Amino acid sequence: MGQSYMQMFVEETSFSNRMVLGAVLPTSFWQPLPHFLQSWLRNYTAGTLIYFVASFLWCFYIYYYKFNVYVHKDAIPSIKTIFMQIYVSMKSMPWFSLVPAISEYLVENGWSMCFPRISDVGWLSYARNVGLYCVFVELGVYWVHRMCHDIRPLYKYIHATHHVYNKQNMVSPFAGMALHPLDGILNSLPHMVILYIVPTHFTTHILLMFLVLMDNKHSRQRKWETLAFNGCGVPYCTSHNISSQLWSLYNLDGLDVWNSL
Numbered sequence: 714m715g716q717s718y719m720q721m722f723v724e725e726t727s728f729s730n731r732m733v734l735g736a737v738l739p740t741s742f743w744q745p746l747p748h749f750l751q752s753w754l755r756n757y758t759a760g761t762l763i764y765f766v767a768s769f770l771w772c773f774y775i776y777y778y779k780f781n782v783y784v785h786k787d788a789i790p791s792i793k794t795i796f797m798q799i800y801v802s803m804k805s806m807p808w809f810s811l812v813p814a815i816s817e818y819l820v821e822n823g824w825s826m827c828f829p830r831i832s833d834v835g836w837l838s839y840a841r842n843v844g845l846y847c848v849f850v851e852l853g854v855y856w857v858h859r860m861c862h863d864i865r866p867l868y869k870y871i872h873a874t875h876h877v878y879n880k881q882n883m884v885s886p887f888a889g890m891a892l893h894p895l896d897g898i899l900n901s902l903p904h905m906v907i908l909y910i911v912p913t914h915f916t917t918h919i920l921l922m923f924l925v926l927m928d929n930k931h932s933r934q935r936k937w938e939t940l941a942f943n944g945c946g947v948p949y950c951t952s953h954n955i956s957s958q959l960w961s962l963y964n965l966d967g968l969d970v971w972n973s974l
């Protein structure tokens with residue numbers, strides 16, 4: 714790939730950096746930083762803002778505005794529990810933000826199959842690649858999670874951090890990101906690996922990285938309910954975390970396709 718072709722990726726990430734960092738931080742603070750650190754800081758800042766704003770709004774809606782409607786008043790978590798979830802999430806957020814920053818760095822340097830414009834491949838090829846991306850990432854995230862349960866050391870030292878929240882009054886919208894740093898990194902890896910298997914439109918990759926976290930394709934449970942109850946967009950998350958019988962993942966709603974592989 715030519716230098717000017719790759720420059721298009723850098724221009725796109727620089728634009729995102731200006732939009733996010735320029736809106737919340739003084740220019741003198743972030744502009745002197747190397748491009749990679751700017752991108753990491755943009756991911757960290759945007760991720761933290763979205764985490765707090767979305768979680769707070771959900772808390773307001775289900776615990777206060779709809780008091781005792783969706784969540785029984787005895788199941789509302791204590792402030793101490795919520796602060797603990799925020800503490801665990803904030804410890805991991807810098808590491809979660811590193812994965813997309815590294816991914817962007819690789820793309821910007823031509824070490825991927827990404828392309829900057831849909832016209833580079835045509836709409837038909839673009840649509841097929843997006844389909845392949847979604848299937849691969851969905852499969853990848855499923856298997857990462859399943860391995861985190863099936864391989865005991867992975868569960869004990871990494872994934873158990875997330876399953877501390879295993880009672881109804883211990884989940885909240887702030888719990889979705891309360892993961893061990895390696896847990897979040899492992900779950901993000903399929904989004905990086907796919908860039909070496911399927912030609913992917915760069916902007917779509919960034920959008921899908923965000924949207925797949927909020928996917929709604931497994932379950933008959935409504936997406937907003939799981940987002941509201943535990944801050945996680947994966948629809949089976951609430952039952953998976955609360956009910957120990959479901960930890961094996963084999964009985965979860967809608968996962969039959971992957972379980973049969």
Ligand SMILES: [Zn+2]
Pocket residue numbers: 858862872876953
């Ligand atoms: Zn799990």
